[in-house]
Amino acid sequence: MLVMDDGWFGKxxxxxxxxxxxxxxxxxxxxxxxxxxxxVNEIGLEFxxxxxxxMISPDSELYRTxxxxxxxxxGREATQIRQQYVLDLSRKEIxxxxxxxxxxxxxSANITYVKWDMNRQLSDLGSSMxxxxxxxxxxxxxVLGSVNCSTNY
Numbered sequence: 001m002l003v004m005d006d007g008w009f010g011k012x013x014x015x016x017x018x019x020x021x022x023x024x025x026x027x028x029x030x031x032x033x034x035x036x037x038x039x040v041n042e043i044g045l046e047f048x049x050x051x052x053x054x055m056i057s058p059d060s061e062l063y064r065t066x067x068x069x070x071x072x073x074x075g076r077e078a079t080q081i082r083q084q085y086v087l088d089l090s091r092k093e094i095x096x097x098x099x100x101x102x103x104x105x106x107x108s109a110n111i112t113y114v115k116w117d118m119n120r121q122l123s124d125l126g127s128s129m130x131x132x133x134x135x136x137x138x139x140x141x142x143v144l145g146s147v148n149c150s151t152n153y
Contacts, residue, residue: 048113
């Protein structure tokens with residue numbers, strides 16, 4: 001098996017950008033992902049791919065469009081760790097976005113393995129979308145959202 005790690009998506013030329021922009025960078029992968037996967041399969045290897053779909057870079061199209069999708073305590077600046085924020089997977093619209101990004105890549109070629117990293121802890125446990133009574137449920141809802149995003153591709 002060949003597993004393609006970080007750097008294949010968005011404008012990801014360093015570790016401080018593009019998390020959340022889960023589109024194949026065809027300037028790096030000439031001919032597209034399917035062509036690469038097919039070539040790997042032709043030499044007898046399976047193909048795997050790396051994702052970190054629960055994270056968002058401040059320097060990303062996704063963050064510029066939806067800065068409110070990062071987990072943060074309302075009224076406070078979100079904490080960056082590893083030059084990234086955590087997407088609020090307790091929210092259905094964000095689960096749907098993360099799921100469809102990953103699923104569309106997996107449907108596009110014969111990808112048989114996913115390496116899903118989660119390289120930072122959760123911080124700023126708050127969500128503007130949760131009521132005061134349900135804010136204590138953020139971690140539980142986040143885990144359920146992560147499970148929802150990782151099944152049935």
